Amino acid sequence: MPVAPTTSKDIGATFATIQNSLRNYLRRQVDDPSIAEDLLQDVFVKALVTINANRTPANLTGWLYAVARTTVVDYYRSKRLDVTELDEDLPDTQQINDELLHRELANCLRPLTLQLPAIYRDTLLATDFGGQTMSSLAKEQGLSRSAIKSRASRARVMLKEKLLECCHVEQAGGIVTDYRPRSSSTCKVECA
Incomplete structure (x- = not known):
């Protein structure tokens, strides 16, 4: 069972190992590569805030992907685009x-x-x-x-x-x- 990182240095090392994968995910979600880079930094900042608040997740990699997904959602919400509520039965x-x-x-x-x-x-x-x-x-x-x-x-x-x-x-x-x-x-x- 992997040990969850407990320091900013540990989160930095974990983040560095999956950074390219997260970046590729974010680039598929937004059209502008510079926005994807900004969102990637937001994910890292959110991770640091969580670690500094002593709320280290057990599965850091999965948690970082969840943070990336919610960061993309937050980005689109902040754009105040016309949003149509989707049927919950639609595929992910x-x-x-x-x-x-x-x-x-x-x-x-x-x-x-x-x-x-x-x-x-x-x-x-x-x-x-x-x-x-x-x-x-x-x-x-x-x-x-x-x-x-x-x-x-x-x-x-x-x-x-x-x-x-x-x-x-x-x-x-x-x-x-x-x-x-x-x-x-x-x-x-x-x-x-």
Whole structure:
């Protein structure tokens, strides 16, 4: 269980590790990059105020994203734009953006998977992409389930290496928050 930061120095270190991810989130929410930078600073100030008031959140990363969301809302409220109250049953736009991001990244994975050695490629395509169970694949190939499990695990490691070679991937809390193709990549597949 991570220890929550307790000082301004700790919050600064945590903020520095997710700063780019927060900046990308804010840039997707507002049109002007300079406004996104201002909002990012507002998030940091709010975090410092909270820490100095001895109200340190247990999950600082999640809390910083929540502060970023409310900071964007506050920004638009301050603009006094014509606001139409939305139906609460409408889907969450952040969730939709996250799903689009994951779908785009997933489109990169199949071509990268096809570059793996055959035994790993075929195992990964059958199980992770095709939905076949490891037990049924093992039976079909006359192998043990642990052999298929091992192949799938190795294939995922190889796929991750290929993906990270081709794209810069940002994560927060184990979840992909942004990615972009590497400009100096020797990757043979286009990820965007």
